Amino acid sequence: MSVVNSESVVTNTRTPVVIIKPILYGNTAKHLGTKRDSDGHTHRWSVYIRSFNNDDLSTYVSKVQFRLHETYPNHARMITQAPFEVEESGWGEFETQITIFFADPNEKPVVFYHHLKLFSTDPDVVAGTKELVNEHYDELIFQEPSDLLARLLNCAKSLAPPTDENLGTAKEYAIKKHDTINRVKQARQRVRSEIQDLTERLRITQENIKRVRQRTMDNNSHMGTFSLSVHDNIKREIVD
Secondary structure, eight states, X not given: OEEEOSSBSSOOOBOSOEEEEEEEXXXXXXXXXXXXXXXXXXXXXXXEEEETTOBOGGGTEEEEXXXXXXXXXXXXXXXXXXXXXXXXXXXXXXEEEEEXXXXXXXXXXXXEEEEEOOOOSOHHHHHTSSOEEXXXXXXXXXXXXXXXXXXXXXXXXXXXXXXXXXXXXXXXXXXXXXXXXHXXXXXXXXXXXXHHHHHHHHHHHHHHHHHHHHHHHHHHXXXXXXXXXXXXXXXXXXXX
Protein backbone atom coordinates (compact mmCIF):
# COMPACT_ATOMS: atom_id res chain seq x y z
CA MET A 1 0.00 0.00 0.00
CA SER A 2 1.20 3.49 -0.82
CA VAL A 3 0.56 6.33 1.57
CA VAL A 4 0.13 9.62 -0.22
CA ASN A 5 0.98 12.93 1.31
CA SER A 6 2.37 12.82 4.72
CA GLU A 7 3.79 16.29 4.06
CA SER A 8 3.27 19.05 1.49
CA VAL A 9 5.84 21.18 -0.23
CA VAL A 10 3.67 24.18 0.59
CA THR A 11 1.60 24.47 3.77
CA ASN A 12 -2.12 24.61 2.97
CA THR A 13 -5.44 23.63 4.43
CA ARG A 14 -5.71 19.90 5.07
CA THR A 15 -8.85 17.79 5.20
CA PRO A 16 -8.79 15.60 8.37
CA VAL A 17 -9.86 12.40 6.63
CA VAL A 18 -8.32 9.30 5.09
CA ILE A 19 -9.37 8.51 1.51
CA ILE A 20 -8.42 5.19 -0.11
CA LYS A 21 -8.30 4.63 -3.86
CA PRO A 22 -7.66 1.05 -5.02
CA ILE A 23 -5.62 0.75 -8.21
CA LEU A 24 -4.18 -1.84 -10.56
CA TYR A 25 -0.81 -1.55 -12.27
CA GLY A 26 0.95 -4.00 -14.54
CA ASN A 27 1.39 -5.00 -18.15
CA THR A 28 -0.07 -7.07 -20.93
CA ALA A 29 1.96 -8.82 -23.62
CA LYS A 30 1.24 -10.81 -26.76
CA HIS A 31 3.59 -12.76 -28.97
CA LEU A 32 3.93 -11.40 -32.50
CA GLY A 33 4.04 -14.92 -33.90
CA THR A 34 7.59 -14.57 -35.16
CA LYS A 35 10.70 -12.52 -34.54
CA ARG A 36 10.50 -9.23 -36.40
CA ASP A 37 13.33 -8.87 -38.89
CA SER A 38 13.75 -5.12 -38.48
CA ASP A 39 14.55 -5.10 -34.74
CA GLY A 40 14.30 -8.67 -33.46
CA HIS A 41 11.23 -7.86 -31.34
CA THR A 42 9.01 -10.81 -30.43
CA HIS A 43 6.20 -9.24 -28.38
CA ARG A 44 3.80 -6.33 -28.40
CA TRP A 45 3.21 -5.08 -24.86
CA SER A 46 1.63 -2.30 -22.82
CA VAL A 47 2.36 -1.12 -19.28
CA TYR A 48 -0.36 0.76 -17.43
CA ILE A 49 -1.96 1.98 -14.24
CA ARG A 50 -5.72 2.18 -13.79
CA SER A 51 -8.43 2.35 -11.15
CA PHE A 52 -9.53 -0.93 -9.63
CA ASN A 53 -13.09 0.44 -9.35
CA ASN A 54 -13.01 1.83 -12.89
CA ASP A 55 -12.97 5.43 -11.61
CA ASP A 56 -11.65 8.21 -13.80
CA LEU A 57 -8.07 8.58 -12.53
CA SER A 58 -7.59 11.79 -14.50
CA THR A 59 -9.90 13.53 -12.02
CA TYR A 60 -7.13 13.61 -9.41
CA VAL A 61 -4.04 12.38 -11.32
CA SER A 62 -2.36 14.99 -13.52
CA LYS A 63 0.20 12.76 -15.21
CA VAL A 64 2.05 9.44 -14.96
CA GLN A 65 5.65 8.80 -15.92
CA PHE A 66 6.69 5.35 -17.14
CA ARG A 67 10.45 4.83 -17.04
CA LEU A 68 11.37 2.07 -19.50
CA HIS A 69 14.65 0.33 -20.25
CA GLU A 70 17.29 2.80 -21.39
CA THR A 71 17.54 1.13 -24.79
CA TYR A 72 14.15 2.59 -25.73
CA PRO A 73 14.13 6.07 -27.30
CA ASN A 74 12.70 8.63 -24.86
CA HIS A 75 12.70 5.95 -22.19
CA ALA A 76 11.03 8.27 -19.62
CA ARG A 77 7.52 8.52 -21.09
CA MET A 78 5.22 11.14 -19.55
CA ILE A 79 1.50 10.48 -20.10
CA THR A 80 -0.63 13.52 -19.33
CA GLN A 81 -4.11 12.15 -19.98
CA ALA A 82 -6.04 8.91 -19.50
CA PRO A 83 -5.62 6.11 -20.27
CA PHE A 84 -2.30 6.16 -18.42
CA GLU A 85 -0.39 3.53 -20.37
CA VAL A 86 2.49 3.03 -22.78
CA GLU A 87 2.39 0.64 -25.72
CA GLU A 88 5.60 -0.70 -27.19
CA SER A 89 7.25 -3.83 -28.54
CA GLY A 90 10.35 -5.70 -27.48
CA TRP A 91 12.09 -9.00 -26.92
CA GLY A 92 13.21 -8.86 -23.27
CA GLU A 93 11.83 -8.32 -19.78
CA PHE A 94 12.93 -5.48 -17.51
CA GLU A 95 11.88 -3.43 -14.47
CA THR A 96 9.76 -0.34 -15.07
CA GLN A 97 9.30 2.62 -12.74
CA ILE A 98 5.83 4.17 -12.57
CA THR A 99 5.50 7.62 -10.98
CA ILE A 100 2.07 9.12 -10.30
CA PHE A 101 1.70 12.92 -10.10
CA PHE A 102 -1.47 14.41 -8.60
CA ALA A 103 -3.70 17.29 -9.64
CA ASP A 104 -2.58 19.23 -6.57
CA PRO A 105 1.11 19.92 -7.33
CA ASN A 106 1.84 20.21 -3.60
CA GLU A 107 1.11 16.51 -3.13
CA LYS A 108 4.17 14.26 -3.18
CA PRO A 109 4.27 11.89 -6.19
CA VAL A 110 4.01 8.13 -5.60
CA VAL A 111 6.38 5.61 -7.18
CA PHE A 112 5.74 1.95 -8.06
CA TYR A 113 8.13 -0.60 -9.54
CA HIS A 114 6.86 -3.27 -11.91
CA HIS A 115 8.68 -6.12 -13.64
CA LEU A 116 7.47 -6.09 -17.23
CA LYS A 117 6.72 -9.71 -18.06
CA LEU A 118 6.61 -11.12 -21.59
CA PHE A 119 7.00 -14.87 -21.26
CA SER A 120 4.73 -17.54 -19.83
CA THR A 121 4.42 -21.32 -19.69
CA ASP A 122 0.74 -21.11 -20.71
CA PRO A 123 0.54 -22.83 -24.14
CA ASP A 124 -2.05 -20.33 -25.43
CA VAL A 125 0.15 -17.39 -24.40
CA VAL A 126 3.21 -19.03 -25.98
CA ALA A 127 1.25 -19.60 -29.20
CA GLY A 128 0.06 -16.00 -29.23
CA THR A 129 -3.63 -16.92 -29.13
CA LYS A 130 -4.07 -15.43 -25.65
CA GLU A 131 -2.75 -12.24 -24.11
CA LEU A 132 -0.56 -12.41 -21.03
CA VAL A 133 -1.82 -10.27 -18.15
CA ASN A 134 0.58 -9.48 -15.30
CA GLU A 135 -0.91 -6.96 -12.88
CA HIS A 136 -0.94 -6.13 -9.17
CA TYR A 137 -3.45 -4.63 -6.77
CA ASP A 138 -2.49 -1.74 -4.50
CA GLU A 139 -4.12 1.16 -2.68
CA LEU A 140 -3.38 4.86 -2.67
CA ILE A 141 -4.01 6.00 0.90
CA PHE A 142 -4.48 9.75 1.16
CA GLN A 143 -3.94 10.87 4.75
CA GLU A 144 -5.29 14.36 5.35
CA PRO A 145 -5.15 15.44 1.69
CA SER A 146 -5.39 19.10 0.77
CA ASP A 147 -8.89 20.50 0.43
CA LEU A 148 -8.43 20.68 -3.33
CA LEU A 149 -7.33 17.07 -3.68
CA ALA A 150 -10.03 15.85 -1.27
CA ARG A 151 -12.70 17.45 -3.45
CA LEU A 152 -11.22 15.87 -6.58
CA LEU A 153 -10.97 12.45 -4.94
CA ASN A 154 -14.57 12.58 -3.79
CA CYS A 155 -15.95 13.66 -7.15
CA ALA A 156 -14.10 11.06 -9.27
CA LYS A 157 -16.72 9.47 -11.50
CA SER A 158 -16.91 5.95 -12.80
CA LEU A 159 -15.95 5.57 -16.43
CA ALA A 160 -18.52 2.83 -16.97
CA PRO A 161 -20.77 0.53 -14.95
CA PRO A 162 -19.05 -2.60 -13.65
CA THR A 163 -18.86 -5.39 -16.20
CA ASP A 164 -18.94 -9.11 -15.55
CA GLU A 165 -15.18 -9.10 -16.12
CA ASN A 166 -14.64 -6.33 -13.54
CA LEU A 167 -16.86 -8.10 -11.02
CA GLY A 168 -14.97 -11.32 -11.66
CA THR A 169 -11.65 -9.52 -11.16
CA ALA A 170 -12.89 -7.96 -7.92
CA LYS A 171 -13.97 -11.38 -6.66
CA GLU A 172 -10.62 -12.87 -7.64
CA TYR A 173 -8.68 -10.18 -5.75
CA ALA A 174 -10.97 -10.55 -2.74
CA ILE A 175 -10.15 -14.27 -2.67
CA LYS A 176 -6.43 -13.55 -3.05
CA LYS A 177 -6.59 -10.98 -0.26
CA HIS A 178 -8.37 -13.46 2.04
CA ASP A 179 -5.85 -16.21 1.23
CA THR A 180 -2.93 -13.82 1.77
CA ILE A 181 -4.24 -12.74 5.18
CA ASN A 182 -4.70 -16.40 6.18
CA ARG A 183 -1.15 -17.23 5.07
CA VAL A 184 0.21 -14.30 7.07
CA LYS A 185 -1.72 -15.43 10.17
CA GLN A 186 -0.47 -19.00 9.75
CA ALA A 187 3.10 -17.77 9.28
CA ARG A 188 2.86 -15.67 12.45
CA GLN A 189 1.53 -18.66 14.37
CA ARG A 190 4.41 -20.81 13.11
CA VAL A 191 6.90 -18.14 14.15
CA ARG A 192 5.33 -17.91 17.63
CA SER A 193 5.43 -21.71 17.98
CA GLU A 194 9.06 -21.81 16.87
CA ILE A 195 9.97 -19.03 19.32
CA GLN A 196 8.27 -20.92 22.17
CA ASP A 197 10.06 -24.14 21.17
CA LEU A 198 13.44 -22.41 20.97
CA THR A 199 12.81 -20.67 24.30
CA GLU A 200 12.07 -24.03 25.95
CA ARG A 201 15.17 -25.57 24.38
CA LEU A 202 17.26 -22.66 25.64
CA ARG A 203 15.84 -23.10 29.16
CA ILE A 204 16.67 -26.83 29.17
CA THR A 205 20.17 -26.15 27.79
CA GLN A 206 20.83 -23.51 30.46
CA GLU A 207 19.67 -25.91 33.20
CA ASN A 208 21.95 -28.65 31.84
CA ILE A 209 24.89 -26.24 31.75
CA LYS A 210 24.13 -25.22 35.33
CA ARG A 211 24.04 -28.86 36.49
CA VAL A 212 27.30 -29.66 34.69
CA ARG A 213 29.00 -26.64 36.26
CA GLN A 214 27.73 -27.61 39.73
CA ARG A 215 28.90 -31.20 39.24
CA THR A 216 32.30 -29.94 38.12
CA MET A 217 32.57 -27.69 41.16
CA ASP A 218 31.58 -30.58 43.45
CA ASN A 219 34.16 -32.88 41.84
CA ASN A 220 36.87 -30.21 42.15
CA SER A 221 35.99 -29.74 45.82
CA HIS A 222 36.14 -33.48 46.42
CA MET A 223 39.49 -33.79 44.63
CA GLY A 224 40.84 -30.88 46.69
CA THR A 225 39.87 -32.61 49.97
CA PHE A 226 41.34 -35.89 48.74
CA SER A 227 44.63 -34.23 47.81
CA LEU A 228 44.85 -32.51 51.16
CA SER A 229 44.26 -35.82 52.96
CA VAL A 230 47.00 -37.58 50.98
CA HIS A 231 49.41 -34.73 51.65
CA ASP A 232 48.75 -34.96 55.40
CA ASN A 233 49.31 -38.72 55.40
CA ILE A 234 52.60 -38.38 53.55
CA LYS A 235 53.70 -35.67 55.96
CA ARG A 236 52.91 -37.87 58.98
CA GLU A 237 54.85 -40.80 57.47
CA ILE A 238 57.90 -38.62 56.97
CA VAL A 239 57.74 -37.29 60.53
CA ASP A 240 57.39 -40.82 61.91
